[in-house]
Amino acid sequence: MSLKLYPRRESVRKDGLPHFFCPGCGCGQVLNFFLRACDELGMKTEDMTCIGGVGCAARIPIYLSTDALHGIHGRTMPWATGIKMTRPDMPVVVFAGDGDALSIGGNHFIHAARRNVDVTVIVVNNLNFAMTGGQVAPTTPLTATTMTTPYGSSEPPFDLCKMAETSGATYVSRWTTAHGIQAIRAIKTAMQHTGFSVVEIISQCPTHYGRYALGSGSPEKSVEWIKEQSIPRTRAEKMDPEETALNFVIGEFVNTQRPVFWGSTIYDGAEE
């Protein structure tokens, strides 16, 4: 058996380096998971479009040799929908932070899921707004201390996977940066899926969430904590939901098919 240590080098945009992520940030791992998934599927990043809004996670496409679109915070879904409408043959992948996907971009997210737009969305959920200094996010766990909730968050968080499922997404799974093999497998399934596919990856933000909520800026401690908090879906289903309220329930939640959205008409170049 040959052990492949590195993803395909041509997929990384060398002129984008050095990268901007903090030491130990999970975004680097998610970038690696994505590159490995592409390698294993034999897909070239050059043949796809990767989109990011604004935020740390949203910068992942910048480091890929791809048609990358880095635009306005929370507006990844309209771009992805537009690109897919004009180039239905092209794989479209969105990289979004939890804030980008669910806070400012929440409305776009639910409607893209409802329409079953044929795109893959990788949400890097670091449980806070990292780029702007560690503010509370729609996914911040109840009671967690952040830069803007010094006495602990009193807001109940969204369950991103449940929201995606309820909105109509046809592939939904959640893994973490402590579950690399499963996350790569989920990204591969999502990219092969026809329809709105969502892979949530719970990720460490040692600089903000680690320091404010976990009392340590050590990336290892953050990943260890994420691992301890994770429980498989099959186990969680047998437990009282109140017992698992502060856990990350991991696994595949939806894998189904229904007609995808192709817009009302597609311009085929023919004159009227």
Ligand SMILES: Cc1ncc(C[n+]2csc(CCOP(=O)(O)OP(=O)(O)O)c2C)c(N)n1
């Ligand atoms: C329209 C708009 N509103 C707000 C901001 C400020 N802003 C930039 S990044 C960000 C939050 C980023 O959080 P998230 O999307 O979770 O990504 P992360 O940085 O945590 O990966 C905010 C509020 C902005 N750039 N544009």
